[in-house]
Amino acid sequence: MPETSLIFPAREYQNRITRLQDRMATAGADALLLTTAADVFYVTGFLTRFWESPARPWFIVLPVSGDPVAVIPSIGAALMQRTWITQVRTWDAPDPADDGLSLLVDTLASLVPEQGKIAAPMGFETHLRMPLADYHALCAQLAPRQVMDGTDIVQRVREIKSEAEIAKIRTTCAIAGRAFDRVSEIAGVDRPLDQVFRAFQALLLGEGADWVSYLAGGAGADGYGDVISPATAQPLERGDILMLDTGAVREGYFCDFDRNYAIGPASDLAKRAHSALWSATETCLEALRPGMLARDVHQILRDALIAQGATPGAGRLGHGLGVTLTEWPSFTPKDTTPLRAGMVLTLEPGALVGPDRIMVHEENIVLRESGAELLSPRAPSDLPEIG
Amino acid sequence: MPETSLIFPAREYQNRITRLQDRMATAGADALLLTTAADVFYVTGFLTRFWESPARPWFIVLPVSGDPVAVIPSIGAALMQRTWITQVRTWDAPDPADDGLSLLVDTLASLVPEQGKIAAPMGFETHLRMPLADYHALCAQLAPRQVMDGTDIVQRVREIKSEAEIAKIRTTCAIAGRAFDRVSEIAGVDRPLDQVFRAFQALLLGEGADWVSYLAGGAGADGYGDVISPATAQPLERGDILMLDTGAVREGYFCDFDRNYAIGPASDLAKRAHSALWSATETCLEALRPGMLARDVHQILRDALIAQGATPGAGRLGHGLGVTLTEWPSFTPKDTTPLRAGMVLTLEPGALVGPDRIMVHEENIVLRESGAELLSPRAPSDLPEIG
Known part of the structure; x- marks a missing residue:
């Protein structure tokens, strides 16, 4: 049994806490309530696939000063105690009579004055991972304390990655890059697409992925119809x-x-379609700078595709990336999030190649003061032929 | 491109809809709002790993009579249109100004009278997968319509599996059974546990798993410390x-x-510990009958472990299973859910084998009128030795 399970040294988390607490103080929040796997992992280093079970809620309460308190099912105590978190309060979940609610209310009541405010992410691209009825009971029991939107507090902090985080993402990108280099081993004429999907996941594991949370794709003459269907x-x-x-x-x-x-x-x-996608990405890689808005990236990719004679696809053309598969911002015409150095982003242009037929292309980057730095090994400029 | 993506024939879904609508009528709900991957899959057959992206909400609105309406991001339209669902309304997500909210409000307003009620799962073991602020706006915009708890409507229907569903779960259990039979190929003295985890996931894929949503485990002298940590x-x-x-x-x-x-x-x-766990499971397999309560199963397993000289572990000793890794009910002392024929369940006794050291054992079953029928290939009664 390892003594610690940190992923990063404690100072990495302490730095995140300081940045969150600075924004909490500015926003007037006395505590921040976090409920999702990503947010809990971000402040604690608590990493488990157990989130796949919808049975139990998990809570982190971060006061505006002081250390976070974990309010979690007892089955997670051993692992949480191996992180840097020292305050761990547990209950025996699942409990149909009181699934952590009274313990969470007690914790928040002890940290937040009666006239105080509790922030919780409730905006764009968030959800609350606890029963809605329990959330309503929590609001009632904690009154006159108020619950406020903490989306901005969390997103403005999480979206700027530390060098330690960037190194982790680069490592994962390299794993996938090695697996992509081996696709000719598993794909070719007559090979069923579902078998290719299974074999590619095995390649990713063989190259060092801990697990494969997402695999999608498609296949068809000169392109594919959609990119989210199972094989x-x-x-x-x-x-x-x-x-x-x-x-x-x-x-x-x-x-x-x-x-x-x-x-x-x-x-x-x-x-031609592949070349247009590759060149549009190249144009964007050269143009990206902090201070642009998310919608500017959409415009750059769109203009570059049109300049290459391609018809841009619908939908967003990239997004944030980190402790979840996709993070804000989104490269759409409507997203005005300012780009800042330290953001890890995907550039994902798509082009129509026929009726109901598209091709897409994607790279992962970190935005530096000087511009984009690739994290994924750059795709070959010429469409590879296999099989 | 396949014409349809059904998993099951349309009548399977229509039967689910009828059962949901019967309970909605009894509960006084004019519509049911579903937001999670599992609930959406259950009524539509819409299966994608794209849920891994937290960016976009997805909605199904089921009126108390008539067919369900999908209110979804346009990126999902092609796949949804290949299911049995005919009413698909889309918006270009993610949209920071209006991420499907107005379309969802319109849909609900057209289906629910002003004095009517909208049910949404908000109880034990549920969460609402949409931004909380949008939910509050939805409630305000739809007033005087009321939102009521739809947990019971969904859980009482989903917990009874059809023969078609039972066959799917049996197939998945058989895939895992074949992978478990091959563990000696990938595990042995000096093999790092994280490599065993990776290789076992590859075995599961090789045996026919589409993907591996969950793998946990542990290793240690005579037992392991916890069962949710990564390797x-x-x-x-x-x-x-x-x-x-x-x-x-x-x-x-x-x-x-x-x-x-x-x-x-x-x-x-x-x-001895393995034998006690195996025997306690055997006792439970023989004793299980419809009409028992979930807490009775906890008692049976606990008593059987003690009769075998073992010390029962803490926590639940099994649960429901189906379109998520775990479903209600939970075999705890507090869960009074009645067991009914057609439930698919796990029996998961655990025993303490030393300080901070446990062993666990798990099988999957379907409950028939006559008792338990195994879906997982039964574990060997003697602890296998490898490596």
Whole structure:
């Protein structure tokens, strides 16, 4: 049994806490309530796949000064006590009569004055991972304390990655890069797509992924119809474009990028589309600077695709990345989030190649003061042919 | 591109809808709002790993009569249109100004009279997967319509599995059973535990899992300290007990069971503990009947462990299983959920084998009118020795 389970040294977490508490003080929040796997992992280093079970809620309460308090099911006590967290309060969950609610109310009541405020993420791209009825009971029992939106507190801190975090994401990207380099071992003419998906996940594990939280993709003549469907047993055919898009995880940090492969010789149509996507990404890599807004990145990618003669696809053209597969901001026409140095981002241009047929391309980067630095090994400029 | 993506024939979903609507009518709900991957999959067959991205909310609105309406991000339209669902309304997500809220409000307003009620799961073992601020706005905009707790409506329907669902879970259990039979290929003295975890996930994929949503376990002399921690690089040693516990997925249906292995010859202590766990499970398999309460199963397992000379571990001793890794009910002293034929359940006794050291054992069953029927291949009564 290891003595500690830290992922990072304690000072990494203490620095995160300080940054959160600075924003809490500015926003007038006396405590921050966190409930999701990502937010709990971010402040504690508590990493487990047990979140897959929807049975139990888990809570972290961060006061505006002082250390965080974990209010968690007793089954998690041993692991939480091996993190840097020293204040761990537990109950025997699942408990249909009181699933941690009274313990959470006690904890918040002891840390927040009656005229005080409790922040919880409740905005864009968030959800509250606890029963809604318990949340309503909590608000009633803690009154006159108020609950306020803590989305901005969490997102403005989490979106700036430390060098230690950037190193983790680079490691995960390298794992996926090595697996992508081996796709010719597992894909080719007549190979059913669902078998390719299974074998690619095994490649990722073999290259060092702890687990594979996301794998999507598609295959079809000169492109694919959508990029979120599970694979069917349809065999690959000569002339298909195979795309694999993975969110593998190592030590809690994700990559999220894709690669395209032509099964047999690629058509000119597919080659041109791949080249347009690759060049648009190149243009964006060169142009990106802190101070731009998220919507500017959308515009850069869109303009670059059009300049290459391609028809931009719908939807966002990239997003944040870190302790979840996707994070804010989103590269859409409407997202005005300012880009800052330290953000880890995906560039994900898509192009229409025919009716209901698209190709997509994705890289992962960290934004530096001087511009974009690649974290994923850059895709080849020419569409690779296999099988 | 396949024309349909159904998992089951449409009548399977229509039967689920009828059962939900019967309970909605009894409860006085005019519509049911569903937001989680499991609930959406349950009524539509919409299966994607894209839920891993927290960016976008997804909604299903089921009126008390008539077909369900999907209110979803446009990126999901192609896949949803290949299910049996015919009413699909989309918006371009993520949209920071209006992330589906107005479309959802319109949909609910058109289906629910002003004096009507909208049910949403908000109780034990649930959460609402949408931004809390949007939920509050929804309640305000739909007033005087009321939102009521729909937990019981969903749980009483989902907990009874059809024969088609039982067959899916049996298939997933068989995949995991074949992988467990091959553990000697990947585990042994000096093999680091994290490499065993990676290799076991690859075995599951090789045996037919679509993906591996959960793998936990532990290893240590005569037992392990906790069962939710990720693996470390600690090498296995002679005398260790290795436990692997997996929630593999095939076509959206989970298994959830574990197996123990002695690395080298097992000690008498470990053999006795394994035998007690196996025998307690056997006793429970023989005793289980519809009409018992969930807490009765806890008592049966606990009594059987004590009769075998073992010390029962803390926590729940099993739970429901299906389209998520764990479902209600929980085999705890407090859960009074009645057991009914058609429930798929795990029996998961645990025993203390020393200070901070436990062993656990788990099987998956379906409860029939006549008693328990195994879905997982039964563990060997004697602790297997490998490596």
